[in-house]
Amino acid sequence: MRELATVQQIKAIHPIEDADFIEIAQVMGWQCVVKKGEFQPGDYGVYFEIDSYLPLEDRYDFLRKSCYRNNDFMGEGLRIKTMRFRGELSQGLFLPLDNFPEIAPNVTVSDNVTELLNIRKWDIPEVAQAGTDTRIGLKPHGIPTTDEIRIQSAEALLDALNGHVYYITTKMDGTSCTIYHKNGECGVCGRNYEYADDEHSSMWSFAHKRGVIEKLKASGRNIAVQGEFCGGGIQKNKLKLKEPDLFVFDVVDLDNLRYLGLDEIKDIASKLGLAIAPVEEEGENFDYSLAQLLEKARGKYPSGVNKEGIVVRSKENIGKFNSRISFKAINNDFLLKEED
Numbered sequence: 001m002r003e004l005a006t007v008q009q010i011k012a013i014h015p016i017e018d019a020d021f022i023e024i025a026q027v028m029g030w031q032c033v034v035k036k037g038e039f040q041p042g043d044y045g046v047y048f049e050i051d052s053y054l055p056l057e058d059r060y061d062f063l064r065k066s067c068y069r070n071n072d073f074m075g076e077g078l079r080i081k082t083m084r085f086r087g088e089l090s091q092g093l094f095l096p097l098d099n100f101p102e103i104a105p106n107v108t109v110s111d112n113v114t115e116l117l118n119i120r121k122w123d124i125p126e127v128a129q130a131g132t133d134t135r136i137g138l139k140p141h142g143i144p145t146t147d148e149i150r151i152q153s154a155e156a157l158l159d160a161l162n163g164h165v166y167y168i169t170t171k172m173d174g175t176s177c178t179i180y181h182k183n184g185e186c187g188v189c190g191r192n193y194e195y196a197d198d199e200h201s202s203m204w205s206f207a208h209k210r211g212v213i214e215k216l217k218a219s220g221r222n223i224a225v226q227g228e229f230c231g232g233g234i235q236k237n238k239l240k241l242k243e244p245d246l247f248v249f250d251v252v253d254l255d256n257l258r259y260l261g262l263d264e265i266k267d268i269a270s271k272l273g274l275a276i277a278p279v280e281e282e283g284e285n286f287d288y289s290l291a292q293l294l295e296k297a298r299g300k301y302p303s304g305v306n307k308e309g310i311v312v313r314s315k316e317n318i319g320k321f322n323s324r325i326s327f328k329a330i331n332n333d334f335l336l337k338e339e340d
Helices: 057-065 156-161 202-209 212-220 264-271 292-297 332-337
Strands: 005-015 023-028 031-034 042-046 052-054 068-073 073-080 082-085 088-091 092-095 135-138 165-170 177-184 183-191 193-195 225-228 245-253 279-283 308-314 326-330
Touching: 031 092, 052 057, 057 068, 057 073, 082 332, 088 332, 135 183, 177 202, 177 212, 183 193, 183 202, 183 212, 202 212, 202 225, 212 225, 212 264, 245 264, 292 308, 292 326, 326 332
Parallel strands: none
Antiparallel strands: 005 023, 005 042, 023 031, 031 088, 042 092, 052 073, 068 073, 082 088, 135 193, 165 279, 165 308, 177 183, 177 225, 225 245, 308 326
């Protein structure tokens, strides 16, 4: 379960110019607007990440005017979004521990209270177009879920990646798609589920039309090709594509569940006739700060629409992690304009 609600400690408090009742609390790499005087540096509280969906409870009543949502998929609740107050960003919600008597008094920083507080992730149904794909089961063969952590929630990764070879890709705004081949069998999946090969599946139609299935079988390799499926009817088609397309960002070797490197991703995508997520930068010595990454995450797609952000990955396995490092930085301009 994604850690949407965690116990955190305030790093610093900053004033907001000409604001008598609010100020900024720095929590991890995020900044949250809070009541003036309610917190001091070092205080503990509960941090709710962007896209947390809170239940309707009295302690959250002050959020109802700006955060209340109700739809057939999610039901009623309160959605936490990036907002701006007096010109300052508020990225999430931070509330005092006293508001939550169900949390044990001996909690420590980073304790996950998502399930305890009945917090869900705001989401939309996992479909490519108008709810047409038919689920036939969970994603098989241990294929990993495509979901990167936001760097503001894991600043330690900046130090871990520092000095190592890396690359940065554009985060495309669509829906997750995986096309796999394992021992002669092929399948198509979304973020969590495998889909039936029928006339209702836009992902399967794309895979057949582009000959991806035949090329995967011909290769004989047990791999899962993962990317962002973009086009009409998907996330408002921010890329303004006339036809659906898949932008590959990962390839997984299914024989040992190992991510392949960038050069192999490029080679396999080329052989399958697929595009890759645009590579914005490759480097030998990562030395970005959080502020620099958030600035780099800004910008627009060729369509002129704000891009979602960037994804940063190491080109090698890193030290104690014994695996690659991977995280995303979301464009704040994109977050502010994101609609329900």
